[in-house]
Each structure stands twice: as C-alpha cells, then as structure tokens.
Amino acid sequence: METRAQKDQVLKALATLILEQEAAIISANEQDLKAYDGADESMYDRLKASPVKVKAMADACLETAAMEDPVGKSLYEFSHPNGMQVVNQTVPFGKILIIYESRPDVTIEAAATAFKAGNKIWLKGGKEALHTNTILAELWHQALKGQGVDTGFVNYLKLDRAATQKLIKDNPYRFDLIIPRGGERLIAFVREHSNIPVIVSGRGNNFLYVGASADYDMALSIIKNGKSRISVCNALDKVLIDRGWPELEDKLQHLSSALSEAGLEVIADQDGWAGRHDALQPVPESVWYEEFLSHRIVLKVVDSMEQGITLTNQYSGGHSATIVTEDQEQARVFMEEVDCAAVYHNASTRFTDGGQLGMGAEIAISTQKLHARGPISVGQLVSNKWMVYGKGQIR
Template sequence: MILSTQTKNAVLNDLATLIADHSSEIIKANKSDLEKAGDLDPTLVDRLKVDEKKVQGMVASVHEVIGLEDPEGKILSSYDHPNGMKVENRVVPFGKILIIYESRPDVTIEAAVSAFKSGNKILLKGGKEARQSNLELVALWKKALAQNEVSEDYVEYLDIDRETTQKLLAENTHKLDLIIPRGGEGLINYIKQTTSVPLMISGRGNNFVYVHDNADFEMASDVILNGKSRLSVCNAIDKVLFNENIPQLEEKINGLVSKAKALGLDVHGDQKITSFDASVTEAEVEGLMPEEFLSEKILFVSTSGIEEAIATINEYSGGHSAVIISSDDESATLFQYEVDCAAVYHNASSRFTDGGQFGFGAEIAISTQKLHFRGPVGLAQLVSNKWFIKGNGQTRG
C-alpha cells in the first residue's frame, strides 16, 4: 500500500506533537540510561544525553521533513515508444531498511522520519546504552501511526540480544533491502563480513583542514576552532595542515595554539610546529594520521603545499569532509575536485556536513561511499528507481 503524502505528513505532525508533549517522559527515560552508563566514554555520553534542547531538535527535524517534497512516485524520465508503449522511470522506496547505531536516541526520530516519508519501513537497532530512551521514542512513533490508521510496522525497534542480531544479519531473517551501520570501523567491518544485504556505509570522520599560503589566517583560526566545537560528532576536525610558506607562520601558530588551549583542546604537532610553540605535544605523526580522535585532541602538521596536502588527505581521511582555507578560487577548485571526500569546503567549517544544514532536514546517515549516494542522506536519497511500462498488447518481433 502506498501512503499519500497527506497521510505521511499527518503521521509526522502527530509525532512532533507527541514528542513535544512527552518531553519530560523522554528525558526521564534518558536519565535512566545515563545512570546505567557507568564508565561510558565521555563522547558517547554526549551523544547519549537528551535534554530539552535535544527534544526540541527532534521536533524541529520532524517539522523540517514535513515541509520537504515527498520523493516517492516522482517521474524521473518519460519516453513514448514508437510502438505506442509509455515508458516511465519513477522513484520508489528501497523497501525495508535496518539501521544499526550507538548512543544517539535522536537517531530514532531523525532516521525514521526520513525513511518513513520516502515510503520505506525501518527497523531500528540502537545500542543497549540507550534502550529506555529508544523504547520511549518508538512508543510515540507507534501512537502517531495508530492515530492515523497506518500500520505500526513502518517503524520497528529491535530489542534483541547479540545472538539474535547475528542471526538476523547472517540469514536476513527480516527480509531486509538495505542496512545502514552507524558506528566504528569494527562494527562496519563485522557487518560487511556477516551479511549479504546491501549496505550504505556511514563511515568515520577523521576530517582535515588545509590552510593555504595565501589564507586569511583569522578566518582559518575561526574555521579550525569551530570544527572542534563538538568533539563527539563525525564532522569534527582532527587534523590541520599548514602550508609552510604562510607569512609569519610561527607567530600565527602561537596565536592559534593559545586560542585552542583556552578552549580546552589538546594540541599535538610535528617537529616544525613544536619548534614554534613548546606547549604543543610533539606527535608521532604517522601513527596519529589515520585516527579519528572523537576527543579534545587536534593535530597540527606543516606541509610543503597544496599537492602534498591533497595526497595526505586522500591517504588518511575517512572520506567524510575536508576544508581548504584560501583566498583564491583556483587553488580551492583544485582542492575540491582532487580531494576524495563526500563534502569538500572552501572557507567554511566542516561542521555543516549535516542534512539539516544542507537543506533537507533530518538525516539517516552521512554516507562515505560512492554508491548509492554520498554525503548526508535524507529522504530524497533513501530511494531507488524502477521502470513502469504501459502498453496495449505490444510484442517484440
């Protein structure tokens, strides 16, 4: 059964109202999760915590999706065959999607609203650390669906153990059409090796900024520090490459290090950077380059120029986001075309790699693969296509 856009939006509008009306219950359930979190990593606690602001963010993300065009059924191309057949290519949902994610209860809302409006059914497998929060939110989903006489199986929460999850992945017991793993490389690699279901990879960050020799350094400092304004997100900055020909580089590095340390950042650097500022921890650069920090740590490295910077980023980054700070378009264009990342910025923060910031509201993931889609994935990307052919008895000779 194809749901009309009006019905989908009615469900989502009720969901937004229910979330707002039950904010205290959501926060209470989340407090229960936080109390059980124990010695959970601080970055995971940051992702796990739900406060009034997070609840408001969930409500806003639902309303954003209500305002977006429904992609389901859209005609991509149409052809009138000489024999009288009508040949159309239309947008269709994937079908049934499983998302596996850790810590973040807001994904239970944001992922599901995008999947639902694009016509998919979604199975949610959240981490055990967010169990009470997720169950509370899915109960609201069920209520919104029921209020509009829509099947509750559009949104399902898999409250299952590890063994059952492994069986699901290996045997595709739920007849999945797509799996979206959101987590570390260990989780992603395990799922790759275990299942035959197609994956949309929401990979790691390890994002870079390259500061060109003609950069506005004040702008560069603002962009770099904004890139560490949240530590637990995949669009945060971990590495900064400074062109060694930047005028007064030592003085500028000293000023940036002072600002970074004032914000509580743990600054590491190569030998050239540490020779400029003794307060910077000298790093074993090769060992740190591939690492996604998800912490206060940031690595400053000198580089000979744009070509070396591009090569370094392409070797070590997670393929998520990269930034060039430069005062000319020629170097920026070279960088943006040659750097192999899903989102490549000229003179702007990597923190904008987010569905809401790109204009399509809630996102289900940020894809770092090249097929089927790349970058923030919202409802317009959670679809496939199919050929619809209408004839009146045509046969091929």
C-alpha cells in the same frame, strides 16, 4: 502505499507527542545516563537527550513533513516507436535495517526519513540508550496508530550481539538495505556477517588545509568551530598548514596557544616546525588514521597544497574537508581533487549535516559513492523502477 498527506499527518502527530512527552523522554534518558559509566565524554554527549535535543527531534519531524514527497517522481520518459510509453520513476527501497550506537535522536530522525520515503524501517539501537529508545518507539506507534497507518512501518529491535549477528546473516525480514551508523568496529561487524547491501555511514577524521593566502582570524575561527562538538562525525581532527603562510612561526605559536586555551590538546607534528612545542615528534601514522572524538587536534606544516591533498586522501575518512584560502583557483583545485563526500572553501566541516544543507532530517552520512554520498535524507532513500505501458506490443 500511504499518501503524502497520511505520511505528513503521522510526522506532525509525532512532533506533537514528542513535545508533550518531553519530561517522560528526559526521565527515561536519565535512567540511561545513570547506567552509563561516563568514561567516554563523546559517548555521553551522544547519549544525552537534553530539552534542546528533544525539541530538535520534534523539529526534524516537522521539517521532514514539509519536504516534497520523493516517491513517484518521473526521472525519465520515452515514447517508443511502437507506441509504448516508458517511464522511469522513483519508488521506496522497501525494508531498511539501521544499527546504531548511543544516539536516541536517531530513533526519530532515521525513521522519519525512511517513513517519508515510503519505507519500512527496523531500528536496532544500542543497549546504552534502551530506556530512551523504548519510549521514542512507543511514541512512533502512537502517532502511526492515531492516523490509521500500519505500525509495522517503524519497528524497534531489542537484540544482543549474537542475535543481531544471526539477524543480518539469515535476513528473515528480507531487508533491502542495511545502514550501520557508528564506529569502525560496528561497520566491520556488519560487513563481515551480512550479505545485505550496505550504506556505510563511516568515520569522520576530517582535515583542514590552511593556504598561504589564508586570513589568520578566519582560519582560527573555522578550526575552533570544527571542534565545537567532539562527539560528532563532522568534527575537525587534522589541520595542515602551508609552509608559505607569511610569518609562519608566529602564526603557528599563536594558533597553538589559542587552541590550547580553548581546551584542546594540540599535537604538533614537529616535522617542519621550527619552534618548540611539547608534543609528539613526529605524529605516529596510527594517529593520522584516527578519528579522535575527543579534544585532541593535530597541526602539521606541509610544503604545498598538493601534499595537503595527498595526506587528506590518504588518511581521512572521506567525510569532510575544508580549505581556508583567499586564492579562488587554489580553492577550486582543492575541492575537485580532495576525495571526500563534502568539501568546503572558507567554511567549517561542522556544516556536513542534512538539516544544515537544506535536506531536513538525515538517516546517515554516507562516505561511500554508491548508492548516495554525503547526508542521506528523504530524497536519497528511494530506488527507481521502469514502468512500461503498452497495448499488446511484442518484440
């Protein structure tokens, strides 16, 4: 197992290589962008590797290097009456496979988190980012080789769908963990064809509830920020507004107009909406389940916070939810009862991100409850093992 110093040296070397090769990375990315038909704006945004994104990749490596090594930490110690010393400590998962779509920065960030935690990782990126991912994988190998570390810690797979299906079914590499990072079809594909333990980095479809005591300007600012990027899983899609909000009709009209002026397609559920609005009436149930990844947003008036919690738990992806209110007790109840990985009071869902939550680079954001929930970074990519030290004791 590599020492912390070796791992950190590799990550720092990789950061330097990324910055040195910025032009080559962007050139490769331009080939991918040119090959993509551009029909899906959110896909294009995820695919594009701008200078800002390239720098973010390098920064992610440095942030990960600066983090505490998660391996070998004692979780529990016990001195047995017979003299044995019992220690439960953290160990790497082992071999991780991640299958992801369009985002070349995952090639850097996912591998950085896995490597720092002592794991070997196999990266299966989408064909739409092939040129960009290829050069990034080459930089990984340069950094590993330059520090005398086995290049087998980071492996890039160029497989079609049929070969990927065979890989996850037969599991020739004996993967300990698989992470499908993408849309619901990808996740369903992995679940159908693989018996490997899965961490689901699921859909967003995030909800916001506006309480009766909410400040209008704060609510508008948080909602608009939630749609500041449409291609990310922490974007906001549904807004539920308490019927008890003072001057409700005026605020609804102002809110709808402000969001439309910001370039959003406002879908207003007319149930309980007294004023006129050229929108779906009512919003179909399929839309409530949908993660938009677009400029659409739904507004709905609800009778109570309890109804808001019920709708959030029924339709959201279990990713993020927020409440805007000045009522501290109401906020506490909402945050305890909403079944999402991250819940916020008077803050944007856009903060559900490993870096924003002080965790550095992330490999995924888990919407399940086993093995981890929310952003999965270095500290979550470990398992544990019981180490028992004796002197001939028998039972």
